[in-house]
Amino acid sequence: MxxxxxxxxxxxxxxxxxxxxxxxxxxxxxxxxxxxxxxxxxxxxxxxxxxxLLNVIASRMSAFPADPDHFLNWVMLRDHFKGKERELIGNSYLxxxxxxxxxxxxxxxxxxxxxxxxxxxxxxxxxxxxxxxxxxxxxxxxxxxxxxxxxxxxxxxxxxLPGNPQIKSSFFKESSNYFQNPWDRRSVSDLNSNKPVLIIGNGLTMVDTVMGLLEQGFSGQIISISPNGFNILPHRHNGLAYTKLLEEISSGTSLYQLVKLFNIHKKLVRAYGLSAEPIIDSLRPLTQKIWMNLTIREKRVFMARLRHLWGVARHRIPLNIHDKLQQLRIDGQLHIYSGKISDIVECQGDITAMFFDKKQQREVQIQVSRVINCTGPExxxxxxxxxxxxxxxxxxxxxxxxxxxxxxxxxxxxxxxxxxxxxxxxxxxxxxxxxxxxxxxxxxxxxxxxxxxxxxxxxxxxxxxxxxxxxxx
Ligand SMILES: Cc1cc2nc3c(=O)[nH]c(=O)nc-3n(C[C@H](O)[C@H](O)[C@H](O)COP(=O)(O)OP(=O)(O)OC[C@H]3O[C@@H](n4cnc5c(N)ncnc54)[C@H](O)[C@@H]3O)c2cc1C
Known part of the structure; x- marks a missing residue:
């Protein structure tokens, strides 16, 4: 058989x-x-x-390409959604x-x-x-x-799992206060709010971890450090299809030309008071082809200079979660740094993390009770x-x-x-x-x-x- x-x-x-x-x-x-x-x-x-929440609206989450409404149809049959407006649910982050x-x-x-x-x-x-x-x-x-x-x-x-941080005291990875797996509930449980928590990374997993910490009743300081410290963007302009850039791309378009074209179109939409997100979204059906057509040199340039910008533009979060994060920053509970961690040492349960703060251009030391690795999969x-x-x-x-x-x-x-x-x-x-x-x-x-x-x-x-x-x- x-x-x-x-x-x-x-x-x-x-x-x-x-x-x-x-x-x-x-x-x-x-x-x-x-x-x-x-x-x-x-x-x-x-x-x-x-x-x-899902980071894609319900109407785009069908498991079957040949049946694009499969998930939404399934959702609308659940007791909780019966009688609710299909259009609204289809555009929701469930x-x-x-x-x-x-x-x-x-x-x-x-x-x-x-x-x-x-x-x-x-x-x-x-x-x-x-x-x-x-x-x-x-x-x-x-x-x-x-x-x-x-x-x-x-x-x-x-x-x-994410790779362990490249720090001088590499044995810190054995600490019971270090969580390599950010998707494990234990990473956000049993915390004392008197001491800050350090999250390494500033992407979607960091967002989940912040929300997880709050849900567990953590009211202390949350510090996120990542090389670029970019702000996470919310989903905006749902449904606006912008196809003009796609029309100008061919299989021979180089990375340099692509970036140039993108900047031209970004200026165009900005003139209407819109952000560049619909342009990024419009590239989605062609992204794999564009990537495969790049030379290895162009791919390396992309990885070194554009990958983080691409990540921010592509991996956005629902608006209500974004609002919550902004409020936490305004309230002084969430701090996002752009920097490089050089070392993390632990002495009798006290953890000191050392990093170079790019904005202040100086070495900084912080005391935390826990380190959660949200740097993304190795x-x-x-x-x-x-x-x-x-x-x-x-x-x-x-x-x-x-x-x-x-x-x-x-x-x-x-x-x-x-x-x-x-x-x-x-x-x-x-x-x-x-x-x-x-x-x-x-x-x-x-x-x-x-x-x-x-x-x-x-x-x-x-x-x-x-x-x-x-x-x-
Ligand atoms: C937190 C998170 C949220 C996401 N949200 C979205 C979203 O909203 N929308 C979207 O489109 N995508 C989302 N994604 C992308 C997501 O990766 C895919 O949608 C999908 O879940 C990937 O499924 P997978 O089966 O390939 O991998 P996984 O879901 O990781 O499953 C892999 C399985 O393999 C098993 N396994 C691993 N190693 C072995 C081994 N050696 N032997 C046997 N079994 C093994 C694991 O136990 C696991 O069960 C999200 C991803 C993450 C991590």
Whole structure:
């Protein structure tokens, strides 16, 4: 019987299973190996707070590209939303927990359809610690020593934890007052409000962490330090489509020309009292193509000079959350610094962090009770302590993209490219691992498309294999 193994049971693993089941043309087994105890939701859609919101409006969060209203239709059938205005709900930022329930419903439907289509779905609650792939056969070694074998495999294990801060006292990472995992409820629990909390990073995870701290009753000072200290922007101009820049971009547009064009259009919209966000949003359908057309030199320039600006413009937050953050800053509870942390030392529970404050141009020392790492996922596999992908990289089964943002893969089929530069046929990856190849590859809007493409590719590879077997027998 055909066996397909998926490593990771978050959004990606769930949707891959759904499409594999839908495509099934005969008996097969889908083996979903998931390390975490929670299935379907991953970190994003099983948050510790009910208040954490999606950062995309409901009408754009369908799990199915061919059925764009699927999520909104599902929402409108929930008791809580019955009778409410569809247009308003479709433009709302709904709780991420609710999205998790949606994914669980999709999973239940997938299991039901699997029975009809003669597909056995096996969930293994374990971590893959090593992989080998040779002659169309994939071996996945689990942490209990067992091996799972399959003909096809998909690496869908999502983001890694943030990398530890590069500081002189590197052993600080062992402290019980340091939280490398900002998505764990414990990072914001059991705090004494008399001492400040230090958040390293100033992106969307920092925003969640601030909200999480407040929800836990923390009333002390919150200090966020990041290299650029950019202000997070709110979502504005919902629905305004600005297509003029897109019309002027071609496959030969260089990064320099792109920035120049962007600045021209920014001036144009500013003249109407608008911000540049609709221009950034308009680029979304082309972002992957633009990225793939850049030279490696241009990609490096982008990473060094524009990445943070892009991040601020792209990753915005709902207006009410933005207002709350601004109020916290006005009230003097939240302080956002632009700076570089040089060291963090702990002595009998007292933590001192040292950083260079870019604005004041001086070294600053602060006393805090806890450090929460919100710097975003580590992408360089070699920097991870232990990980099956690091092992696979060292064995040459996979390679990293030049910028070490993820795993090297064919941009059309998402099959891995090994250290020799050849395609590992039948072994795929999805989502955040494709960041180096596609740049934009972490949100639902990209992953839902990739899940369909991978399931279709497996279906056609397998059909070819069967046809070849029949012809040669
Ligand atoms: C906090 C947060 C909020 C987000 N909000 C939005 C949003 O509002 N809208 C949007 O479009 N996108 C959002 N995203 C992007 C999000 O990454 C994707 O939408 C999606 O959740 C990614 O799913 P995934 O399955 O690829 O990864 P994950 O959700 O991380 O799931 C990976 C799974 O793999 C398992 N795993 C890991 N390693 C192993 C191993 N070795 N063996 C077996 N299993 C393993 C994990 O336990 C986990 O269950 C958000 C992301 C985060 C982190």
């Amino acid at each position: 055909l066996k397909i193994a998926i490593i990771g049971g978050g959004f990606s693993g769930t949707l891959l299973s759904t499409h594999l089941v839908r495509n099934a043309a005969g008996p097969m087994e889908v083996i979903l190996i998931n390390e975490s105890d929670v299935l379907n939701t991953g970190i994003a859609y099983d948050p510790y707070s009910e208040k954490f 709780p991420r927990k609710l999205y998790g329930e949606y994914l669980k419903d999709i999973w239940e439907e997938t299991l039901r359809q699997a029975k009809e289509n003669q597909v056995a779905v096996r969930v293994i609650n374990s971590a893959v610690v090593d992989i080998s792939h040779a002659n169309d056969s994939l071996d996945l070694i689990l942490n209990d020593g067992k091996t799972v074998q399959a003909e096809y495999g998909i690496i869908a294990s999502g983001n890694h 992408t360089d596999l070699l920097k991870l302590e232990t990980n099956y992908l690091k092992n696979a990289l060292l064995k040459g089964v996979l390679s990293q993209d030049e910028l070490k943002l993820g795993i090297n893969a064919d941009p059309n089929t998402f099959e891995l490219i090994n250290e020799k530069g050849s395609i590992e046929s039948g072994l795929f990856t999805i989502g955040s691992n494709l960041k180096g190849v596609l740049w934009e590859s972490t949100a639902v809007s990209e992953i839902r498309v990739q899940a369909v493409q991978i399931a279709n590719r497996i279906h056609s590879l397998n059909t070819q294999k069967l046809a070849f077997k029949i012809l040669s027998s």
